[in-house]
Amino acid sequence: MTAPDGTVPSATTDGEGARPRRRRLRGLVVAAVAVALAVGTGITAGSTVALWRDRETFSVRMPAGVVAFGARTVTAPATATDWATGTGDPVEAVFGPGQAATLYDTGSAAVLFQVDSLAQGHRGLRYTVTPTVSGGVFGAATLRLFTVTSPALCVPGATGTPATASTPWQPGYSTATALRAEYWCLVATFDKVRGAYANTASVVGDVQTSTGTVTDAVRAQASWAAQVLKAINPATEPAHRLTFRYETFRGPTP
Template sequence: MILPRLLRALVAVLAVGVIAAAVGRRARAGAVTAPRAEAVAADDEPAPGRARRVRGPHVLVAAVLAVAVVLGVGAGGTFALWRDAVTGTVRMPVGVTIFGAGTVGSPTYATTNAVLDANRNRGSVTYSFGPAQATALYNSNSSAGGSVAIPMQVTSLQQGHRGLAYTVAPSISGGVFGSSTVTLYKVTSAAACTTSTTSTAASSSTPWSSAYTASTTPSTEYWCLVAKYVPTKWSHTDTASVTATGPGTSGSLSASSTWTATSAITFDPALEPTHTVTFTFTTFRPGTTP
């Protein structure tokens, strides 16, 4: 199909060339016989004794139409001899980064990123606790002690070819929590956050690898801060003795007294300071470590 069309195109071009040459010769002949010939409108008849000057654009239009007819343009024809189609897959080079942490069901989301270097970004979210849980943890300073479990949620999304990892770091100073044993656990759900959890203690997670993803479904992970308070108490015994010598020959007299006391360090839960857990996330490129 292509070869016949090319041949017809060549024939048309040659034909147009011949026509153009003939028209040109005729125009020149007219110019000689009528040197004062004037241009007239295409719709007007020339005045007697005047020759019509042929305009170049008419030749060009005729040539284009001739080629179009030969090649089949018009009446459903096409001038193109081939069509090229290019297909591909749209990929997000970086994509969206979402990171929220804190209260289960309503985490706080990071609003700013601090650029570390050309390959990674970092941001953080801080969760506060302490005063609301201090009374249960203190347990009236009972010898049995007290314990609390605080569930936390992390929601994240990383699109494109970057991964996302984060660390969890508690900051505790003073009060009942400051005198307790505090451990962080990564648990399977908020309901799994109990003071008797058997999960493994942890302090970091990598919910998104650097493998390319266009997912729009965030990842949700749960953490559990368990604090166990054992009151500090101690007992001590004191004995007082006295010896005296009486007048005359009655000899000496002695006496003693013993008593036992119990002491304890006490706290006022109403004065518990605020403590924090900081969730710091980092995005990383393929080939780098978080």
């Protein structure tokens, strides 16, 4: 329809033409809220991201989807800081003070870490793991970091292929809503003996008899040994950490 001045009314003004625009805006708002809930409020292991698309209120397609990434030391309580707020945001899993005594006393310890992630749409997700260990019993230990398929496999003496990165989500299109868990195992071995010392002392004496002098008739001998231990107090173990950083990458679009 043409107005008297010759112009054509815009489809974004009040009236029936405004409905498509308002519908799109409302869909984007709901989508943004869902993403914020997924990556900003701390999704716990086993949770689902069910709010990313509300089919009853809008039908706008959301090609980006939800991305969530979190990591923690399994023995530590879960907190909101276990979750990244965006790509490249580091997540730190702390360990050391709780395991130092076991490592010092037994010579071996294993620390289990869990990584939870979700990537929807046409995005893959990959991440790196960077250990930061300095001082204390762990700083003097030999460390090995690798993935395990089950938490039960992360035990002292366990072995695996050393790794520092993983790609849990490939970039093919995904509408998954369940978090995917991966497990990392840090195995430490420690020898608290710095060195060993051993010595033997002997005393030789001569005895006078009626027939003369008997040489080496009296001999005293003593031996002793000791181990020198490394001067490390497990009670003062500093906090160490694994730093996890993720990024998403694009795949083909339909």
